[in-house]
Amino acid sequence: MQDAEWFQTPSLYSEGNAAARVGLEREVRGWSTTELAARMTKAGVPMNQTAVWRIENSTPRRKITLDEALGFARVFELPLEELMSPPLAGLDVEARRLIQEAVEAFVEKQAAEDRLHHAVVATAAYLQGHPDASGNLLEQCIRLLSDGREAQGLWNHITEGRYYN
Helix, strand or coil: CCHHHHCCCCCCHHCCCCCCHHHHHHHCCCCEEEEHHHHHHCCCCCHHHHHHHHHHHHHCCCCCCCHHHHHHHHHCCCCCCHHHHCCCCCCCCHHHHHHHHHHHHHHHHHHHHHHHHHHHHHHHHHHHHHHHHHHHHHHHHHHCCCCCHHHHHHHHHHCCCCCCC
């Protein structure tokens, strides 16, 4: 690539993008600059509210150190590359907030399904080694769920080796 071409190519990852993303990600989560500074400090990157404000708003913007960039990525639970990429055009804060909520719920659902799968498999393995415990385990399942149909459905997963994702 010629030097002239390199200078004409817009930078996909930049400190300016990171500063814009810090403000956007903070707003999407409904955090104040003070709360973000506290979260950064808790994550091991001491920062005050003024520093956050200057990164987001001052002209020229306050520079972001590598440690701070890594801290922001950790606090926002984003890969560093994503933090430094330009915000998507056409998505307002409300849309970003909604998709953030959907993504978080999806991740929680996946984690819950993984826990359920492991618990079903472990219980089935336990039953293979302790077949006499079957009646007591089913009774306990019914008590804990307080719903016979739900308990029977879970019990079928355990005893028949069926598990859905």
